[in-house]
Amino acid sequence: MSAPSGSGASRDGYGKALLRLADDPRVVVLEADLGKSTKSCHFREQFPDRTVSIGIAEQNMMLVAAGMASSGKVPFASTFAIFTERAFEQVRNGIARPGLQVHICGSHGGIHTGSDGSSAQSIEDLSVYRSIPKMTVLHPCDDISTEELTVQLLELEGPSYMRTARNKVSRMYDEESKHELRIGTGSVLEEGKDVAIFSCGVMVEKAREAASALSEEGIECTVVDMHTIKPLDEDLLARLSKMCGCFVSAEDHSIIGGLGGALAEWMSTNSPIPLEMVGVKDRFGESGGSDELMKEVGLTSKSICEAARKCIDRKNVA
Amino acid sequence: MIILKLSLKTINSPDIALLFVGDGVKGRIAELEEMARLCRIDIVKMTNAAGAGHPGGSLSAIDIMVALYGSILRFDTSNPNWEDRDRFIMSKGHASPAMYAILHQMGVLEEEDLLGFRTLGSVCQGHVDMKWTKGVDFSAGSLGMGLSFGLGCALAARMDSSERSTWVMLGDGETQEGQVWEAAMAANFHKASKLRVIVDRNRIQNDDFMEVQMEIGDIGEKFSSFGWDVKEVNGHDMAALVEIFRSVDCSEVGPMAIIAHTTKGKGVSFMEDKPAFHGKAPDNEELAVAMEELS
Numbered sequence: 001m002s003a004p005s006g007s008g009a010s011r012d013g014y015g016k017a018l019l020r021l022a023d024d025p026r027v028v029v030l031e032a033d034l035g036k037s038t039k040s041c042h043f044r045e046q047f048p049d050r051t052v053s054i055g056i057a058e059q060n061m062m063l064v065a066a067g068m069a070s071s072g073k074v075p076f077a078s079t080f081a082i083f084t085e086r087a088f089e090q091v092r093n094g095i096a097r098p099g100l101q102v103h104i105c106g107s108h109g110g111i112h113t114g115s116d117g118s119s120a121q122s123i124e125d126l127s128v129y130r131s132i133p134k135m136t137v138l139h140p141c142d143d144i145s146t147e148e149l150t151v152q153l154l155e156l157e158g159p160s161y162m163r164t165a166r167n168k169v170s171r172m173y174d175e176e177s178k179h180e181l182r183i184g185t186g187s188v189l190e191e192g193k194d195v196a197i198f199s200c201g202v203m204v205e206k207a208r209e210a211a212s213a214l215s216e217e218g219i220e221c222t223v224v225d226m227h228t229i230k231p232l233d234e235d236l237l238a239r240l241s242k243m244c245g246c247f248v249s250a251e252d253h254s255i256i257g258g259l260g261g262a263l264a265e266w267m268s269t270n271s272p273i274p275l276e277m278v279g280v281k282d283r284f285g286e287s288g289g290s291d292e293l294m295k296e297v298g299l300t301s302k303s304i305c306e307a308a309r310k311c312i313d314r315k316n317v318a
Numbered sequence: 319m320i321i322l323k324l325s326l327k328t329i330n331s332p333d334i335a336l337l338f339v340g341d342g343v344k345g346r347i348a349e350l351e352e353m354a355r356l357c358r359i360d361i362v363k364m365t366n367a368a369g370a371g372h373p374g375g376s377l378s379a380i381d382i383m384v385a386l387y388g389s390i391l392r393f394d395t396s397n398p399n400w401e402d403r404d405r406f407i408m409s410k411g412h413a414s415p416a417m418y419a420i421l422h423q424m425g426v427l428e429e430e431d432l433l434g435f436r437t438l439g440s441v442c443q444g445h446v447d448m449k450w451t452k453g454v455d456f457s458a459g460s461l462g463m464g465l466s467f468g469l470g471c472a473l474a475a476r477m478d479s480s481e482r483s484t485w486v487m488l489g490d491g492e493t494q495e496g497q498v499w500e501a502a503m504a505a506n507f508h509k510a511s512k513l514r515v516i517v518d519r520n521r522i523q524n525d526d527f528m529e530v531q532m533e534i535g536d537i538g539e540k541f542s543s544f545g546w547d548v549k550e551v552n553g554h555d556m557a558a559l560v561e562i563f564r565s566v567d568c569s570e571v572g573p574m575a576i577i578a579h580t581t582k583g584k585g586v587s588f589m590e591d592k593p594a595f596h597g598k599a600p601d602n603e604e605l606a607v608a609m610e611e612l613s
Contacts, residue, residue: 049477057503068474070455070471072478098448
């Protein structure tokens with residue numbers, strides 16, 4: 001891959017994608033008083049007649065979106081990740097059960113959200129949406145990949161949940177490499193034989209930092225941007241389990257049920273190799289700066305390095 | 319019964335609508351009342367066969383639904399998924415026997431479909447489900463969601479410059495769900511004039527009378543305070559129901575809520591006004607009594 005440059009927040013990619021999707025007259029946008037934050041505001045400015053303001057009423061938003069989808073529209077509904085969870089049952093019963101094509105975007109996901117504190121830091125959204133049958137679950141890392149994957153959602157037949165993040169991170173993709181992105185296919189950013197690091201969202205950048213540090217110790221890492229948590233790219237898991245023999249997961253999310261959980265489920269049945277999980281260890285966050293919070297809960301490249309060394313040791317002992 | 323053989327799309331064509339003029343109204347009302355009687359028989363038979371289901375709220379709602387489908391709802395029995403049909407959102411999805419009965423009487427479902435109610439693989443799921451049953455516009459079962467869904471249908475219709483209307487049936491107990499009022503607020507804000515709600519005001523919910531569980535009070539006044547036009551009607555008076563639906567269908571006012579005052583279990587004496595028959599099927603002895611009363 002060519003070397004990407006600059007930085008971008010995934011939520012900005014979502015906002016840009018909606019503008020590209022506007023060419024399809026079926027596309028409508030729903031907001032719950034957070035359009036300026038989720039970045040659906042740009043669509044609203046240009047297409048007010050195709051934007052529905054629901055106010056601070058997420059449960060209503062999910063079912064209004066479902067009704068529109070049943071009438072031939074393709075709704076993109078966004079709010080903060082944590083507030084989508086308020087409408088979990090509406091998503092489960094009103095959208096996913098009838099298989100309606102509603103695309104939900106939860107922005108400001110994870111500890112990374114920072115000083116708003118624990119009430120705003122969703123650390124379980126990927127887990128709860130992953131448990132809903134036939135639901136596609138995405139968590140891209142930067143603005144460029146978010147834009148590309150959001151545009152691809154138009155071709156998806158069922159519902160989806162995408163988490164975006166608030167702050168800018170280093171870009172992992174550029175205008176050329178973005179064309180390799182596919183929903184359902186993990187993106188291999190680096191290949192190495194000693195350990196495979198599966199990461200998503202803001203932790204992809206940390207995974208690459210970790211790989212760089214580990215290479216100085218002679219450890220060769222594979223780094224995967226696992227932007228699609230569900231459906232899981234099982235072919236890639238099978239290939240990398242043979243090649244590397246141990247996995248590390250890295251996510252700004254609880255280690256229960258998210259990317260790490262998905263890997264563990266697959267591995268326990270298909271390839272019982274060592275796994276170390278970097279994520280939020282069954283605790284809530286708190287207020288603080290994004291970086292200091294990430295350090296506080298162990299979401300750092302250093303944690304990924306430690307996990308990688310540990311799981312390579314476990315592999316070698318076995 | 320000729321109505322059973324006709325496509326309601328045909329019935330609701332302008333020519334046939336002339337039947338409502340003058341003496342013709344009386345004839346049509348009698349036909350609709352007969353159709354409601356046959357639906358009631360379907361309701362008690364299918365709940366008995368399943369040994370489960372919700373007969374009480376089905377019997378309270380059925381006159382309203384027959385009046386609606388039999389007078390103004392644009393629906394094609396030969397093509398239930400016709401894109402530009404009026405939408406009927408059965409938000410109180412536990413009253414699924416009423417929905418299946420009317421689809422049966424219109425020829426969309428067969429008798430054997432009804433008798434498979436609640437069994438594995440049946441098109442008649444426990445709660446109405448658009449994935450399973452042609453002619454069903456909403457997957458219900460969790461109360462409080464249908465009005466939001468209906469608002470989405472109405473907004474999509476307006477974006478498409480379609481004249482189709484959206485009708486939502488709510489239970490009165492269902493209005494205890496906060497989401498109903500989120501949707502009521504949004505429908506007024508978005509001036510969803512082609513959105514119409516019918517509240518089946520039978521005063522009974524699962525456990526007991528609403529006045530014991532959680533009385534909602536004057537539902538019409540509450541919708542009115544959210545900016546809705548409101549009408550009240552006797553939900554078992556077929557002529558009054560047809561008249562009100564026809565007047566609403568021609569109007570551009572709204573959103574509109576029609577509070578239909580009903581009796582739970584209406585038409586079967588031992589079920590009438592009895593909370594016990596909210597979610598209990600008649601046994602074989604009770605079925606025999608019910609069939610005698612409905613014959």
